[in-house]
Amino acid sequence: MQEEVTQKTMALAITTTKLTASALAKALKKFLEAQKNKSHELPKGKQTLKSLMKHNTGISNLEITNDNIKAFSSTAKKYGIDFSLKKDSTTEPPRYLVFFKGRDADVMTAAFQEFTAKSLSREKKPSIRKLLSGMKELAKQKSKVLDRSKQKDRGMEL
Numbered sequence: 001m002q003e004e005v006t007q008k009t010m011a012l013a014i015t016t017t018k019l020t021a022s023a024l025a026k027a028l029k030k031f032l033e034a035q036k037n038k039s040h041e042l043p044k045g046k047q048t049l050k051s052l053m054k055h056n057t058g059i060s061n062l063e064i065t066n067d068n069i070k071a072f073s074s075t076a077k078k079y080g081i082d083f084s085l086k087k088d089s090t091t092e093p094p095r096y097l098v099f100f101k102g103r104d105a106d107v108m109t110a111a112f113q114e115f116t117a118k119s120l121s122r123e124k125k126p127s128i129r130k131l132l133s134g135m136k137e138l139a140k141q142k143s144k145v146l147d148r149s150k151q152k153d154r155g156m157e158l
Contacts, residue, residue, distance in 0.1 A: 045077055049084040049099055058102030061086075062112075063095055072098070072115055079111040 014027045043051050052059065064072055069085065076083050084099040100108050 042082075044080070044082055046073060047082065047084055049086055052082060052084045052099060052101070055082065055101060059099050060102050060105060060108075061097045061099045062108070064098050066094075066096060068115070068119065069096060071119065075111050075115045075118070079107050081107055081111060 016023050081104050086097045088095050
């Protein structure tokens with residue numbers, strides 16, 4: 001078993017009039033470049049549904065809202081989940097389905113727990129932009145109230 005993993009045989013056919021060391025070296029370089037460019041790995045992270053099915057595993061799905069797609073993508077990337085987003089426009093408003101590999105169900109559960117905790121904590125915190133705009137209005141009102149007249153008083157009283 002170990003021999004099969006460590007040793008591979010490949011066939012290389014070249015047409016040449018005279019087989020020299022330089023011709024063989026050029027052919028091997030081109031072959032190695034072609035092998036390097038050809039990727040045998042399956043895609044990871046966000047991908048199409050078709051490429052997700054090439055993983056030859058069972059696929060499960062969950063429904064997600066449009067507002068949460070970007071935030072979910074970052075959480076799924078953190079957990080290394082292979083997933084696919086699909087828009088179901090037959091319903092009004094359209095719903096979004098997240099397809100993922102069936103064996104990633106436990107990881108998906110953990111990712112959704114973190115995602116929901118993050119979104120709930122975000123709702124509890126006040127918006128900094130709203131707070132900043134409120135403070136700007138307060139500053140404008142305060143500047144109107146202040147009297148900006150200058151008085152020269154040198155302390156010379158009679």
